[in-house]
Amino acid sequence: MSERVILHVDMDAFFASVEVIDTPKLKGKPVIVGGRSERGVVATCSYEARKYGVRSAMPIYMAKAQCPNGIYLPTRINRYKEVSREIFKIFYEITPYVEPLSIDEAYLDITELNKDPVSVAMFIKEMVVKATGLTISVGISYNKFLAKLASDWNKPNGLKIITKDMIPKVLLPLPINKIYGLGKKSTNKLNSIGIFTIEDLYTLAPDFLTEFFGKYGIEIYKRIRGIDNRKVEISRETKSIGRETTLKSDTKNKKELEVYIKSFCSSISRTLSIKGLSGKTLTLKIKTSTFENHTKNKTLPFYISKEEDILRESLDILYSIDLNEEIRLIGVSISSLKEMNLQQLSLF
The missing domain is CATH 3.30.1490.100 (DNA polymerase, Y-family, little finger domain)
Known part of the structure; x- marks a missing residue:
């Protein structure tokens, strides 16, 4: 059986990027989407706003303190869904094996295409720009964990491939917060015992990680060693x-x-x-x-x-x-x- 080829496709600063496409004069400016009320939170912000320390899920009043000259816009979810549908249509034209994760990201299993994965990724990126004017970042690997990690490697408009022969060397220098599923609380917990990089984490036994994180501990142990057997799920149940x-x-x-x-x-x-x-x-x-x-x-x-x-x-x-x-x-x-x-x- 041939090795699986998984893409993780992530739309760059999606809500903010749609606003810029719809209003070109916003290009290059710190755009923060999520409402203008002091009690709201940031849904997405442009990369220009991120330079000021603005982040998703940050309270609006904190964002305004960090970036007082930012352009604060309310969310237009119906418009974002409309653009998302156009982009997902492109994904489904490439392969039926698409697993949506949210309005702006998905896994694609392109194993059966038997084509150069970088060429496929470049084609998808070109089609999305042509259809919507938006850029996307694509990660390519032989499993979901590494594909998602790769898509975040050089955003925006990124493209990164992680192959089996690059494991574990490519992972070891990374901070532990790059491990998908490891939240802020868990990261802080590990930092408190001197674990800051994946290389530090590599030294810990599976039994210790299981005691530390419960059943998720063994998943962490496997993933940093390049093991993730999850399949791309074509239909996702409502949880x-x-x-x-x-x-x-x-x-x-x-x-x-x-x-x-x-x-x-x-x-x-x-x-x-x-x-x-x-x-x-x-x-x-x-x-x-x-x-x-x-x-x-x-x-x-x-x-x-x-x-x-x-x-x-x-x-x-x-x-x-x-x-x-x-x-x-x-x-x-x-x-x-x-x-x-x-x-x-x-x-x-």
Whole structure:
């Protein structure tokens, strides 16, 4: 069996780039997309804005402190979806083996094309520029982990290939935050014991990593050695359905929070109905005024989809927690989903 050839394709600063294409006079300027409200967060920013230290998920007020002369724009999600569809259409013309990760990135398995992967990547890049005017970065490798790592190598408009004979040498100097799936908290935890690069991480035994990270530890051990057997998934199941919002003002008044939760539950129930799904795990998410994220889950012994049931269980979680500080964001989601027609009859 021939070695797999995986591309990870990532659109460069996607939302901001679409805004620049639609309004050419913005070219070369620090464009920050995500809303102009002080309570919003940055969705995407141009590379010019990143030079000022602006980053995705940064609160708008912090972005304005870093980049006061930036151009702050609200998100236009329908427009971004429209452009995304044009780009994904190009991907599907190349191969049916496309796994969308989000509106602006995807894996492509081009093993069966039996063509030079760099030539295929260059062709995709040219087609995207021709169709939309946008640049994309492409990573090429024999597995998903390395392809994603490669796509981030020399953005924007990057192209990087990582072959088997380059492992592990090419990985060893990289900082550990380059490992996909290793978040800020985990990175800080490793830094606290003197682990800063993949080379440092390489010295740790699999048992130690499993104890440190649970079952994900063995995945880290394998991936930094170039092992990742995940396939490109043509269809991705809906794992969860949720809604969240940043509050107009920080609060820990649960009666105020109920208003938001009721709206979420109504919307979630409608989506479940459209998709023909029900779920049994409810998650309440909050972000404090100091930007700490907290979640609390509740798994039921039965599946639900009706608005009143989702609301009842969500409020049960809300009133089971102590809000020791004011919160700025609240969200509700439902997971452990399955199709309604597969649902077993309950006791009643």
